[in-house]
Amino acid sequence: MILISFDIDGTLTVGDPPGILPMDMVRAVKEQGCLVGSCSDRPISAQRAIWASHDIEVDFTVSKHMLPDVKAEFEADMYYHIGDREDLDRRPALEAGFEFLWPHEAVDMPWVDGPDA
Amino acid sequence: MTENAPATMYRTDEGTGPWEHRGKVAAVGVGHSPTARRWDGRAETCVGAISLIALRRAIEDAGVDPAEIDGLVMDPVTTTGAYWPKGKPVPEEVTSAFNSTDNPLDGIAGLSAEWILKNMPELTGIDFTMYGPGCMSNAICVAAQAVGDGLANTCLVLKSWHNYEGRYYQGGANAGSDLPGTAALHALWGTPACYGTALQFAEYCRKYGKNHDMMAPFIENSRQNGLKFPEGYWASHRPEEITPEDYKAARWIAKPANLFDNDLPIMVSAAYLYTTAERARDMRQKPVYILNHAASNTRPRSLTPTLDEVEADTARTARKIYEGAGITAADLSFENMYDGFAQFHQFHIEGLGYRGMKFGEALDFYQTDISIHGPNPILPSGGNIGCGRSRFWMHTDCIQQIQQRAGERQVTGVKPEVAVSGGPMPLGGRFTVWSATPD
Amino acid sequence: MPKQGVVPDDLTRPFWEAANEHRLVIQSCVACKHLQHPPAPVCRVCGSDTVEWKEMSGRGTIYNYGVVHDCPIRLLQEDQPFNVAVVMLAEDPGIQMYSHLPGTPVDEVPVGAEVEVTFEATANGQMVPEWRVVGSSGEGGEPA
Incomplete structure (x- = not known):
């Protein structure tokens, strides 16, 4: 099982500012059987509204500092966080034991072949 | 050359009696620019350009011939934490789109009165310009005093904000290797801007037995009100509420201040038109009379204000506000004190004794009906938490509430007759009392 | 730090x-x-x-504190979260100094506790006053 956490602003195309990852990609990740959710500075209610408006059922919506909670709640073989900030995405993701991907690194969905592919 | 307003333009002393121009100055026009999270680099969206939009909208709102305007009061500083990177070229396509001044970053990273006048050729009658630096709260005090003193008859007031790519406050000296000795005395420890207020809030909670979660209804109410402010950032770009659950789950910035206790830096500009009560009578909008303006010049004893210093000063400020306006707390229809940071709003309103409130009671008050439809509206503008960082939503809202044109935000549980707004911080703030009638 | x-x-x-x-x-x-x-x-x-x-004697008490989780200074971001306490000097409790309180766990700051000054080298070798808790007379730290 693979768990993918998406930052929103600066990462997804629906973000403010828009990132490069389209919601169709999130759908594709869901179809791969991954656990999917968002970890963002947006209010949690706003995160839920974004996913609902795109008809995507996610497994979690959490605030930016809550990746450790996600890891504790969901059992997976690999945990990824995708985001656009060194201080608010990459560093806390690594500290929480997640693999980290910048949006441009995530476009090709490298988790399909594992982290070393 | 435009100068900063002299200290005598601000009413800082207690015991001076009613303001000598009480009810003789009025706000008659409001203009807001569109908002943006950050500047996109285009000429038509730079801070100078959005200022021109706000000014022209205020003139149009008042129904005044631009040639009749003889005064301009503004703040030349357009940020507190977004600085033009050293050595970064100034975009020529932006500067060439406007009539420039000697400062190549004028209209991009700051704003002079000279730049405004060079780019508003319709303002042919301006013979008084002055800076009220700090924020709109300062500029409107200066404008009120200037009109009252006869330095200007029909005066524009302007405050604008820019924001760039990158995180606020993280450029400049904060990204460098060394600090000058004086700045280092406080900056070496890496405190974010909200830290001082967070300290006061922590002390407040210990003293009065309160806690951070008790702020949730205030934050929720502010955002709800802000989402009814069509010119606000959140209403126009991201209509997101902040529920109590959202608030309590947000990350800390400087505990006990979290993300939603802080406001969002944006690009925005607002302008007002002030004139004499006499001149205001035949203008398009109902005049909103200025009963008083008051100021705090108090400085903390040491690095950051203690709760005792804050409470003493907000009480002193309230006495100045009421004395100069000739009113009491019981006369206030509503309050619109500053909120960016959210955790000092209660200091302002406790100092005012709003609705009989005493020190330590505001957070309990927040648990009651504080909506625009109840008898005790709190911050009907939504403030910075509800609309983004401008430090002027509360002034606009006072004007529009009293004119009965606040739209969906219009207070319905009280008759909007007298209101107070101002800020920013409890120590060093500037405040205005607004009224539907001149006396 | x-x-x-x-x-x-x-x-x-x-x-x-x-x-x-x-x-x-x-x-x-x-x-x-x-x-x-x-x-x-x-x-x-x-x-x-x-x-x-x-x-000064180099003695004081912890008056107040906050915990910085989102620091504007890049050099300090690796160490987030960290304490920043306000120390009041023994000679005059109106005089404040900031401190990271080396040795005190994050968010376990004993408000009211006695502290004594130490000196740390900054990045360019300039020494700066810091403070260490010497007693446990504080009222304990949950700020809000």
């Missing part, structure tokens, strides 16, 4: 020079004996321009 370097300016040079000698000095008005920090060219109480630097 690492700290940015300090380049003393005219106003603060005596403070920083004393720190390099592991001494804590605070500006004092010769005329009215008022202590002030940060320093200023004149006394903020009586306006006298005759101010001197007075050595």
Whole structure:
């Protein structure tokens, strides 16, 4: 099982500012059987509204500092966080034991072949 | 050359009696620019350009011939934490789109009165310009005093904000290797801007037995009100509420201040038109009379204000506000004190004794009906938490509430007759009392 | 914790020079004996321009604190979250100094506890006063 956490602003195309990852990609990740959710500075209610408006059922919506909670709640073989900030995405993701991907690194969905592919 | 307003333009002393121009100055026009999270680099969206939009909208709102305007009061500083990177070229396509001044970053990273006048050729009658630096709260005090003193008859007031790519406050000296000795005395420890207020809030909670979660209804109410402010950032770009659950789950910035206790830096500009009560009578909008303006010049004893210093000063400020306006707390229809940071709003309103409130009671008050439809509206503008960082939503809202044109935000549980707004911080703030009638 | 370097300016040079000698000095008005920090060219109480630097005992108490989770200074971001306490000097509890409180766990700051000054080197070697808890007389720390 693979768990993918998406930052929103600066990462997804629906973000403010828009990132490069389209919601169709999130759908594709869901179809791969991954656990999917968002970890963002947006209010949690706003995160839920974004996913609902795109008809995507996610497994979690959490605030930016809550990746450790996600890891504790969901059992997976690999945990990824995708985001656009060194201080608010990459560093806390690594500290929480997640693999980290910048949006441009995530476009090709490298988790399909594992982290070393 | 435009100068900063002299200290005598601000009413800082207690015991001076009613303001000598009480009810003789009025706000008659409001203009807001569109908002943006950050500047996109285009000429038509730079801070100078959005200022021109706000000014022209205020003139149009008042129904005044631009040639009749003889005064301009503004703040030349357009940020507190977004600085033009050293050595970064100034975009020529932006500067060439406007009539420039000697400062190549004028209209991009700051704003002079000279730049405004060079780019508003319709303002042919301006013979008084002055800076009220700090924020709109300062500029409107200066404008009120200037009109009252006869330095200007029909005066524009302007405050604008820019924001760039990158995180606020993280450029400049904060990204460098060394600090000058004086700045280092406080900056070496890496405190974010909200830290001082967070300290006061922590002390407040210990003293009065309160806690951070008790702020949730205030934050929720502010955002709800802000989402009814069509010119606000959140209403126009991201209509997101902040529920109590959202608030309590947000990350800390400087505990006990979290993300939603802080406001969002944006690009925005607002302008007002002030004139004499006499001149205001035949203008398009109902005049909103200025009963008083008051100021705090108090400085903390040491690095950051203690709760005792804050409470003493907000009480002193309230006495100045009421004395100069000739009113009491019981006369206030509503309050619109500053909120960016959210955790000092209660200091302002406790100092005012709003609705009989005493020190330590505001957070309990927040648990009651504080909506625009109840008898005790709190911050009907939504403030910075509800609309983004401008430090002027509360002034606009006072004007529009009293004119009965606040739209969906219009207070319905009280008759909007007298209101107070101002800020920013409890120590060093500037405040205005607004009224539907001149006396 | 690492700290940015300090380049003393005219106003603060005596403070920083004393720190390099592991001494804590605070500006004092010769005329009215008022202590002030940060320093200023004149006394903020009586306006006298005759101010001197007075050595302090290096003792104080923790008045208040916050925990910084989102720091604007890049050098310190690796160490987030960290304490920033306000220390009041024993000689005059109106005089405040900031401290990271080395040795005190994050968010376990004993408000009211006694502290004593230590000195740390900043990035350019300039020494800076820091503070360590020496007692446990505080009321304990959950701020809000």
